[in-house]
Every structure is written in structure tokens, then in C-alpha cells.
Amino acid sequence: MVFECRENALCFKRQGETVLIESWGKDSLRIRATMNRNFTGRNWALTETPAATSAEVKTYIVPEKTGEGTIAENEWASITNGRIRAEVNYAGVISLFRDDKLFLREYYRAYGGTISQESRCLKVVNREWKGLYGGDNYTLKVRFEGNDGEKIFGMGQYQQQQMDLKGCTLELAQRNSQASVPFAVSNLGYGLLWNNPGVGQVTFGSNMTLWDMRSTKEMDYYVTVADTPKEIVANYTSATGHAGEFPEELMGLWQCKLRYRTQEEVLSIARKYKELGIHIDQIIIDFFHWTYQGDWKFDKKYWPDPKAMVDELHSMGIRVIVSVWPSVDRKSENFYPMLEKGLLIRTERGALQTYDYQGDCVEIDAFNPETRDYVWEICKKNYYDFGIDGFWLDNSEPDYGVYDFENFRYSEGTALEVSNMYPQMYSRAYYDKMKDLRDGKVVNLLRCAWAGSQKYGNVVWSGDIPSTFESLQDQIQCGINMGLAGIPWWNTDIGGFMTDDVNDPDFRQLLIRWYQFAVFTAVMRLHGDRGPYNIPALDDRDWGGGYLHTGQDNEMWSYGEENFEIMKKYYDLRQELRPYIKKLFDEASQNGSPLMRAMFYEFPEDEKCWTIKDQYMFGDKYLVAPILHLNEFEREVYLPNGEWKLTSDGTVFAGGQSVTVKAPIDYMPVFERI
DSSP, rough: OOOEEEEEEEEEEEEEEEEEEEOOOOTEEEEESSSSSSSSOOOTTOOSOOOOOOOOOOOOEEEEEEETTTTEEEEEEEEETTEEEEEEEOOOOOOEEEEEEEEEEBBBSSSSSOOOOOOOOOOOOOOOOEOTSSSSSEEEEEEEOTTOOOOOEEEEEOSSSOSSSSTTEEEEOTTTBEEEEEEEEETTTTEEEEEOOHHHHHHHHOOOOEEEEEEEEEEEEEEESSSHHEEEEEEEEHHHHHOOOGGGGGGSEEEEEEEOSHHHEEEEEEHHHHHHTTTSEEEEEEEBBBSSSSOOSOOOOSOOOOOHHHHHHTTTOOOOEEEOOOOEETTTHHHHHHHHHHHHHEEEESSSSSOTTTSSSSOOOOOOOHHHHHHHHHHHHHHHGGTTTTEEESTTTTTSSSSGGEEEEEEEEEEEGGGGGHHHHHHHHHHHHHHHHHOOOOEEEESSSTTTTTGTEEEEOOOOOOSSSSHHHHHHHHHHHHHHTOOOOEOOOOOOOOOSOOTTTHHHHHHHHHHHTTTTTTTEEEEEEEEEOOEEEEEEEETTSSSSOOOOOOSSSGGOOOHHHHHHHHHHHHHHTTTHHHHHHHHHHHHHOOSOOOOOHHHOOOOOOOOOOOEEEEETEEEEOOSTTTTTOEEEEESSSSEEETTTOOOOSSSSSEEEOHHHHOOEEEEEEE
């Protein structure tokens, strides 16, 4: 073992591996390792310049018992940055301490350098590299000892019931409704960013945590420590970036459906809302308003004068956002120019196809800056110059026809090595150009995200999810864990995306409960693919804006007078909350705090709050208890210490107890902290 003490960094080499541990801002370390000659130099999510620190770096001799009756003197090394310390033994095993208390240690069961009394005969090492044939990439397994009683949160959005991820295996890959944002927050007072956009999986087991990568050039992770989750997230977002300023004029209702098919349809919806005295902040024009995928322009047959449409909507104070996809149909006017310029994703074998919904398509290589420039120039000419305010960047994972990551390649590397960063790079095709045109206030809607995506004007929604109460339950933990992973601008399709029958009374009950929940999220947005599909196509072409199906109406008035009155009541509540919501958006910009917060985020000292997954805090003031089951008209709510006022009737309850409260169809329990 060769240790090298540098300014604010510790480097060591052993058996061909180089490991670098650096101070990286307040109470934080960045740890990298490679089997190649040099590090790649990629910072991935760690885009912000870390705050200056003065770390103590040293080597020393530690007597260690290596066998019964024998004592050996071993050379160790350590780096201390504020409250965090990394110790390294002579076998290269890293142990991490917060205020001298061990919280994370690499798992090592091999001859030499053992730092516990476990068996040394297994030949299981902490960092296991296996070279891939014919290149300088490796498979990599990184193992850490398990911690009894540990709870793990964050990591982005996984459609499941588990909010505490201890005991879970998570795929490190992007899919429709799955967003891998690999920052984990532990109840032991640390956060860990797996700073690697490659495809793999992580298992937070009771015996060990295992990070398993299929193809990578280096290990890279960032660890930070603090007393509370709020401070951990603040440290993390200072390293990866903060969300920008959210426009006040977008904090109300966004209106959408699958799908407005004509210019006149959009205007008729906006006019009716105006007649009813209901202001919508933004209306969204969904997919297949275009000719072919990849043309990125309106079909003139159904959208004859987009500028006039946008001007009228703007005159009503309504902003306009339009859906664009990264897929390019072979019939598109842009397909062969982009193919020749090398601007599309490549396949390693077989046909050149990555996506097959309504066309034979290849998706754009968003990692290529030339691609981003090419796409932006077309969208600017065909959308932005008409006054379009933002873009709905759908299919932003990208949504592959088959998720064979080993078959796709970008200009930055193979999909196995970098694919999880795709949605962020796709968003930057628009954000990097729009930020100067819109004074930094860029808001685009995306279906996926990666670590650091909060910097790029991304409102992330939870994807094409079913319209069920079970799915609504999933969304509570999805929103909480996305916020803990640094993504504060998060929302869902109100009512879920996939509905068979809008006339089903059970669906309408679900819609109302979902609508009530959405008031207390970052963005309140009506959307969904509403059946039954009995609306005929506008024409018999097999392309363009008229041939594809549309869903049933999905406006506030579409579900009967009784439901309209409930939605209007909660619309008014959202309007009343605007000043408070602005304060929460400002906090997200300043310190990374999400709007939708786990109970333990505000009450970390309360052990029960670390186990609750069916209620949450909206900021620091409102405790929200969504109704998550059909025909549920009361529910139990846990109140932490303090005093809490029930918003339905003003009753004040003492904290430190669970209470049962009424929840008629026109009310969702919310408590105000007083």
C-alpha cells in the first residue's frame, strides 16, 4: 500500500487500483477509484464548486490484533473534513465516521487487512472489478457493511409501496414512471450520492449494501453528514445545484388532457374557463399535434395559425406549453439529415431502431451538443418563435421499445455507462438556450430526472401511471423520495394517467381524492388518458395531427356538477395558498428543501415520523393526510409534538398522539401547525 497525503485529499494505490478521497464542501467527501491509469475527470452530478475547506490528512501506525497472541503494526491513513472522517487500512478498506462514530464501512472478507473479526476465507472484497473484454470498462461491485436499525430514503422515484428502502433492490435505470436519482438519505445522519450515471442496481440489504454496475470506468460517490435530513439535503444540493426561481404565474392550475387535437379545441377550453371565472395558469398541448415524430412542428391542417392561438391565450394570462418527443420517425424530414450528421442514438447490432410507438423511430443523442443545437433551432422556429412558453419533454428516459441497454450507444459512451443522465441532457437542449431568453425562469415538464436535474428548469411528473388507489398510495412515497433526492418540482397526473371509463363512480371518487392531494404538491396539473375510446379520428390519414385517438374530456366541469363544486373549492384553496407556496419554492431555490416533505424532515427527533408513509408535510406548516382508499371517509392521522389545528372546523389538537378525523368526499384532512 502506498499512501499519498495531498492538500485536502488522500490518494492510495494497491494492486493496480488508484483511490482518491477528497474534501468536497462542508462536512463532505468525494471518493473515487479506478483500475485505469487516470481518472476520467467527469464530475457528473457534482457540478457546483465545493465550498473551501481545510481537511486534515495523515498517515499513522495502528497496532491491530491479527491473530491470537500476535500484534502487528499497520500503516493506516485518514482524511478529516469537518465532521466527517475517512479511515483507510493497509488493505484499502474505507471506514467513514461522523463525529467519531462509525456509520459506513466497506465490506471485506479476504486475507489481509481485515478490520473486523469476521471470517477471512470468503475472498469477498470491498471493491470488485472485472474487466470487460476488449475495452477499458469494468463491471464493478462496491459493498458496505449493513447497519442494524438503519432506514434509507431518497433515490428518486420507484413505483412501489416501500418508502423506507432498507431491504429493497432498486434498478439503477430510467423507465417510464421510474426515475433513478441515486442520492440516499440515512437516519444515521448521512447522505450518499452514487455519482455514476451507468445502468446497474443497488441492494440495501440488512447484511450489506451492494452497488452493482454493469459497465464503468471508475467508482465515484459523495458522502455528506449532518444532524438532520434538512441539513443533509442542503449540503447535497450545494454540491449538485439548486432549482431556479419558479414563476409565480405558474403556481395555480395547469390544464391538460390526452389530447387536444386542434387549435380551436384549445381555445374553446380556455374561453370556457374564462367564462366560469376560473383562471388557468398554463394549458398543455399534448402529443401528435405534429406531422411525423421528429418534424417538431404543428400540423397546419389542424393548427393553421399557432401564433394567433398563443396570442389569444396570452391575452387571457394563460401560458402555453407544447409536447415534444425525442423520437425521429424514418418518414420525418429530419431523419436522414440527423442520421448523416451522427445526431441519433446508435444500435450496436440489429436494425437501427430504438422506439416503435406509432412509427419506426430512432431517438436523438441528447449527449451530443450538436444534436441539442439542431433540435433547439427547429423547435425555436416552429414553436418558441410563435410565443410558446415551455416544452413538455415527454419520453425523456428515453422510452425504448425494448430496454436492451447493452444495444445502445451515445456520443458520450454506451448506454450501460451513461444512460441514466439522458433525461437531464435532453432537458438541456431547451434549458441552456431558454435561460438567457427568459431571464433564467425556465419551466419545462419532464417524465424523468437524474441527480442534479433540479438545476435545469425541470418539473418532473411521475409518468404514465394507472388510475387506481394503489397507484395514488405509491405517489405519496414517490414524491417524498424524489424531494429527498434533491428534486423539489415534482407532480403527478391528477387521477392517474390510464382510465378505462370516466363514468365509473369509483374513478370519479379517485379523481376527487387525487385532486385534493394535488393541491398540496409543487404543481397542480389535470391530465390523463380517459376512456372509453369511442371518439372517432378526425381523418383517415395514417400520419399527422388528426389520425390518432383522443381521450374523453378532462376539464373541471367534465365530471358533473357535484364534482365540479368540490374541485372549484380546492381550486380556490390553491389560489389562497399562493403566497405560502411561493415561500416554499423560494426555500427550494435557497437550500434544496422540497415542497412535499417526509414527516421526519420536519420532525427528525420523533422516531414515529421515520415510519410514516401515508401522510406528509407541505412545507413546515401544513400536515397533509391524503385519502388513499375507496369509500374511505375518515382516517387516522399522527400528530407530532406541538399544537395542530384541523382546517375543516378549527379544532385544535395536542401533538404526540394519533387522532381519527372525518373525511367526507369534499374534504381531505389537513392540519395547520400553530
